[in-house]
Structure formats: C-alpha cells, structure tokens
Amino acid sequence: MKQPISITAISSISPLGNSLEETWSAYTNKQHYITKKSLGDNSAFVAQISETGKKEIELLKQSDNKYRSLDNSVLYAIYASRVAVKNAQWNANDNFGINIGSSRGATELFENYFEEFLQKESANTLSSPTTTLGNISSWIAHDLQTKGPEISHSITCSTALHAMLNGVAWINSGMTDKFLVGGSEAPLTPFTIAQMQALKIYSKEKETDYPCKALDFQKTKNTMVLGEGASAMCLEVGNSPNALAKIENIGYATELLEHSVSLSTNAKCFQCSMAMAIKHLDPNEIDIIVTHTPGTLKGDIAEFNAIKKIFKGKIPSLTTNKWKIGHTLGASGALSIEFAILMLQNQQFIPIPFDNSESPKQIKKILVNAVGFGGNAVSILLSK
Numbered sequence: 122m123k124q125p126i127s128i129t130a131i132s133s134i135s136p137l138g139n140s141l142e143e144t145w146s147a148y149t150n151k152q153h154y155i156t157k158k159s160l161g162d163n164s165a166f167v168a169q170i171s172e173t174g175k176k177e178i179e180l181l182k183q184s185d186n187k188y189r190s191l192d193n194s195v196l197y198a199i200y201a202s203r204v205a206v207k208n209a210q211w212n213a214n215d216n217f218g219i220n221i222g223s224s225r226g227a228t229e230l231f232e233n234y235f236e237e238f239l240q241k242e243s244a245n246t247l248s249s250p251t252t253t254l255g256n257i258s259s260w261i262a263h264d265l266q267t268k269g270p271e272i273s274h275s276i277t278c279s280t281a282l283h284a285m286l287n288g289v290a291w292i293n294s295g296m297t298d299k300f301l302v303g304g305s306e307a308p309l310t311p312f313t314i315a316q317m318q319a320l321k322i323y324s325k326e327k328e329t330d331y332p333c334k335a336l337d338f339q340k341t342k343n344t345m346v347l348g349e350g351a352s353a354m355c356l357e358v359g360n361s362p363n364a365l366a367k368i369e370n371i372g373y374a375t376e377l378l379e380h381s382v383s384l385s386t387n388a389k390c391f392q393c394s395m396a397m398a399i400k401h402l403d404p405n406e407i408d409i410i411v412t413h414t415p416g417t418l419k420g421d422i423a424e425f426n427a428i429k430k431i432f433k434g435k436i437p438s439l440t441t442n443k444w445k446i447g448h449t450l451g452a453s454g455a456l457s458i459e460f461a462i463l464m465l466q467n468q469q470f471i472p473i474p475f476d477n478s479e480s481p482k483q484i485k486k487i488l489v490n491a492v493g494f495g496g497n498a499v500s501i502l503l504s505k
Contacts, residue, residue, distance in 0.1 A: 122371065123293045127357050127364035128503075131459050132204035134197050135350030136168040136446045139177055139204075145463050148471050153445045155332045155346055160311045166324050166332040167309045168348030168447035170197070190247050192227030193307035195260050197351035197452075202261045202301060209355035209363075213266040217299035219258045220272040220287045221353060222280035224451030224493070227252040228310045257305060269297065277493030278413070280304045280451035281352065282501055285458070288356045289371055298358040304452035305351035314347060322417045323347075330474075335416040335443035337475040338425065344416040348447030352455035366462045369486065372398030372500040390498035391427035391490060398488060398500040399431075407437045407502075408481040409470060411457045411489045414441050415448045424490065437488070438470055438478040454491035454499065461487040461503050 133139070136154035137147035147154070158167045170178070178196050182188050188196065198221045211217060234248040250256065258271040270291070276283040281304030288300035308314075317323045324344040326332045333346040360367065374393030391413075399407060410428060414421040428436055442460045449456055464470060465487060470480040485505055492498040 122289070122368070124358060125360045126289055126292055126368045127359065127361035128366045128368065128462065129355045129357050129361050129363045130205045130209035131352065131354040131365060131462055132201045132208065133350060133352035133456060133459050134170055134174045134177070134200050135352070135449070135456055136170055136348055138171050139174040139200070141463065144459065145467065147445070148460065148463060151474060153331060153333070155447055158309060160314060165314050166326070166346045168346060169309060170349055190251055191260065192230040192251060193349070194223050194227055194305045195257050197307060197349070198257050198303070198305035198353065199261055199264050201303065201305070201351040201353040202265065205353040205355050206265060206301065211299065211355060213268070215299055216267055216269040217301055218270045218272070218288065218291050218297050219261050219267065219301045220284040221257050221261060221301070221303050221305055222274045222276070222284050222451055223254060223257055223305050224275050224277050224280050225306060225308050225313055226254050226275070227256065228308050228313045232310050232312050275451060276497050277495060278448070278450050278453055279491040279493040279497045279499045281454035282489070282491040282499035283497070285368070285501055286371055286373060286499060289368060292356060292358050300356045301353055302356060303351065303353035303455040306450045306452040307349045308347050308450055309349050317345065317347060324416065331444055333416040333444050333447055334475060335414045335441045336412060336421060336439060336473050338422065339475070340418065343418055346416065346447035348449045350446070350449050350456060351452050352459050354455065354458065366465055366503045366505065369502040369504045370398050370400055371502070372396065374498050376496040386423060386426060387430060388423040388427035388492070388498070390492060390496045391424055391500070392430050394498040394500040395427065395431045395488065395490070398502045404432045405435055407486050407488050408484050409438045409440060409461070409464065409487045411461050411487060412439055412441045413490045413492050414443065416443055438481050439476060440471055440473055440478065444473055454489065457489045457491065458501065458503070461489050465503065465505055
C-alpha cells in the first residue's frame with residue numbers, strides 16, 4: 122500500500138435489511154435469514170433480501186421507465202450505491218470511479234429471455250444490453266450522473282474484493298482520489314441453484330436449526346445456501362476524519378488447480394493472500410478473521426488449514442455471516458467487509474452458533490477473506 126485509503130461510507134441491501142442500523146441489529150441476534158423457496162416442482166433453501174428491501178427495490182423500479190427492464194442484480198447495486206455516495210457526501214462533479222462486479226450477473230433476465238427464445242425462436246430486443254456484466258456499473262454511473270471510469274467484472278465469489286483491489290490500484294496510481302466499489306448478486310433462480318446442486322455442494326438439510334453450517338467442522342455433508350444482495354463502499358485517499366475503517370493492506374493470489382472448482386487441501390492461495398495482507402505485522406495483532414467458508418466440507422476445512430499455517434500457535438477469532446445470509450457469490454466479499462466494519466465500529470465480536478472462538482479483548486484489526494472458483498483468493502486487512 123503506497124498510502125492510506127479510507128472507507129468513508131458503506132451501504133448494502135441484503136437479507137439482514139437495507140440500513141447499517143437494521144443490519145447490525147440482525148447480526149446481534151441468534152437467528153438466521155434462510156428460508157425455503159419454491160422452484161417449479163422443487164424447493165431449496167435461499168436467503169432473500171428483507172421485506173423492506175423488496176419494497177425499496179420495487180419503488181426504485183417504478184421510479185423510471187428505463188429501470189423496469191433491469192435485472193435485480195442491477196437494481197440492488199443502484200440502490201446500495203445511491204445510499205453509499207449520499208452518506209459519503211460525494212457528488213457527480215467528483216467524477217469518481219465505479220467498479221461494482223457480479224459473479225453471475227443478470228441471471229433472472231437471462232433465464233427468462235432464453236426461455237422466451239426457445240418458445241418463439243427469436244430474441245427480445247433488450248436481451249443483450251440488459252444481461253451484460255457491464256450493465257451494472259454503467260447503470261450506476263447513469264443513475265449517479267458521474268463521468269468517471271466504469272469497470273465491471275466477474276472473478277466469481279471473490280468479485281467484490283477484486284473490485285476493492287481495483288479501487289486501491291486506481292487511487293494509488295494517482296489517476297483518481299475516490300472510487301466506488303462493491304458487488305451485487307441476484308442468483309435465486311432455478312437454473313443458478315440447479316448449477317450449485319449439480320456440483321453437489323448445496324444444502325439438502327431437512328429438519329435443522331441451521332441450513333448453512335459455515336465454519337462448522339463437525340458437519341458431515343455440504344451445506345452451502347445461496348443468498349442475494351449488494352454492497353457498495355466509498356474509498357478515498359488518505360486518513361479521512363470521516364473514515365469508518367482504513368484499508369491497512371491487501372493480499373491476493375491464484376493457485377494452480379486440478380480442475381475448475383477445486384481448492385487445495387491447505388488452500389495455498391489463501392496462505393499467500395493472507396501472508397501478503399498481514400506482511401510485516403506480528404500475526405498476533407490480527408483480532409478477527411471474517412472467513413470465506415461457504416459451508417462446504419472441503420472449502421471450509423481448506424481455508425481453516427491455511428489459517429493454521431499462517432497463524433500457527435494463536436489463531437484469531439473466526440467468524441462468518443454465511444450461516445445467516447447464505448453465500449451471495451460476487452457480493453459476498455463486500456458484505457463481509459460491511460460485517461467487519463460493523464464489528465470495528467461497535468467493538469463487538471459476532472460469533473457463529475457452532476464455533477467456540479473466544480471474543481477478542483479488543484478489536485483493532487480484522488482480516489477479510491474471499492475466494493472464487495479458480496482459486497482466486499483476496500485478503501483485505503482493515504483497521505480502525
């Protein structure tokens with residue numbers, strides 16, 4: 122890191138709510154926000170945005186004729202970006218950059234358009250422009266009326282943290298001093314869930330208190346659940362007096378894989394990304410790690426093995442939000458950053474119900490992990 126970078130605002134829309142106050146209140150209770158959703162003749166566990174969030178998105182959709190044709194992945198991102206930029210007191214004349222990514226993009230529209238194509242053998246006029254990944258950041262720029270650079274990308278489940286890497290790189294380059302970054306995902310569609318089920322990683326729990334058992338090392342089967350939502354955060358150069366948190370350092374790595382969805386037993390990519398992020402620090406200075414752990418047998422233990430390799434004798438307190446809100450794919454890293462910031466701000470550790478991690482005596486530094494298909498790991502070190 123060439124210079125300090127502050128996170129001056131963060132906003133989200135998720136199963137936990139659509140304000141920081143609502144989200145923190147949800148984190149401090151012991152319930153999860155996963156429910157069953159009907160998918161044709163079948164059903165699956167999912168985590169949908171809150172009822173208040175659904176109402177806000179419907180209002181946004183009806184506010185402009187052009188927005189009525191947009192996918193929820195775009196609408197969620199617009200909503201979160203509006204609130205974040207407002208809270209940071211940015212304006213369009215700042216010409217800040219925008220990088221909001223997504224793993225799957227416009228899944229609902231794509232599936233609907235393709236089904237229509239199979240029936241009519243012709244494509245809808247808007248089927249291409251409303252399903253491209255670039256559609257997310259460009260619509261945010263349109264909505265906010267800014268003229269800065271726009272970037273959209275997919276690095277699967279580490280997409281949002283790669284957006285943070287891009288924002289940090291642009292700011293460190295001197296080409297801009299502000300960047301809006303984050304991720305958005307609306308994957309609760311029949312085909313998307315079927316893809317996860319085909320990988321045999323989706324939760325098949327029937328009667329259970331916790332459909333997703335992320336970070337539970339006693340589980341005997343995969344319990345991943347998909348969730349939806351978006352989070353956007355404002356990055357600014359320097360130590361801002363309005364900072365919610367500071368990005369102290371970043372780490373990233375990619376490992377060679379046996380196949381496209383594998384992760385080595387000891388998650389070498391995570392070992393490299395975490396080592397890079399904590400760099401010359403004493404590992405004992407890290408108070409909490411917000412893990413990626415999606416609730417799968419191999420994924421959870423691989424990350425834990427990597428943590429043990431890096432932190433050796435003293436492992437920081439471990440936690441995750443996926444047992445509450447499922448895996449939001451490309452948005453998950455940004456929602457984990459929000460989770461970390463809320464713990465920093467409130468000086469309260471939020472444990473998971475099936476882990477015995479002790480609460481740290483103080484919360485000064487939190488490491489946030491994310492990894493995607495292809496072994497693309499990112500670790501972000503946050504501090505007060």
